[in-house]
Amino acid sequence: MKRNWIYIPSTGVTVLLSLITGIGNLIPFSHIESDLAHLGYPPYFRFILGTWKVIAAIVIAVPRRTWIKDLAYMGVLLELSGAAISRMAMGDGAGKVMLPLLLAGVVGVSWAGFRWRIDGQ
Secondary structure: OOOHHHHHHHHHHHHHHHHHHHHHHHOOOHHHHHHHHHOOOOOOHHHHHHHHHHHHHHHHHOOOOOHHHHHHHHHHHHHHHHHHHHHHHOOOOHHHHHHHHHHHHHHHHHHHHHHHHHHOO
8 A cells, every 4th residue: 555656546547548648549539640650650550559548548547356357558658669660760759659668667666666556476
């Protein structure tokens, strides 16, 4: 319980990040659509990505301690690391490469807090 001050805000950021960008892929938000086109992804990819992001946000937000939550965290981390690599491959600036990596750090803190709460350390 002592580490809730780290777990709760980082989890809130993780859930909001996945939910808002997932909905932005599904609706779509114009800047997300243009970013995916810039990175060379086909238009249908945003539906796949958006669906999985919304599912991940829901799974992470539900206060149950299940193995599927680890998979949701892994999916978000893979998506963010893939975003950074895609940005780097397209020659985008350091800021656009570092942002997903910084967000991945927040997601990692949330996941570590989740594991700490389960393992009881």
